[in-house]
Amino acid sequence: MDILGITGIAAIAVICYLIGLGLKAWDKFDDRKIPVLMGVSGAVLGILAYFFAPNIMVAEDLISAIAIGIVSGFGATGINQIYKQSQKEA
16 A cells, blocks of 8 residues: 555545544434444545545445445544543543
């Protein structure tokens, strides 16, 4: 995996993280649905990156691009939880 591939995965995770923050700030949205929506958002972003920015997507086929997007979206949720848990201990 070259450095551009890692950048594409990180970009999907950051975009999903920002979407999650926006949904969290929206009072009418149920927080329990955010992780699922991050997975779906990641999948959509993976598909978009596969077709429109193939130089940053390390996937060689569409299924791999979707899987990378989903994992990146769930990773964004995990990053949020790591931050929240570290703030509780401090």
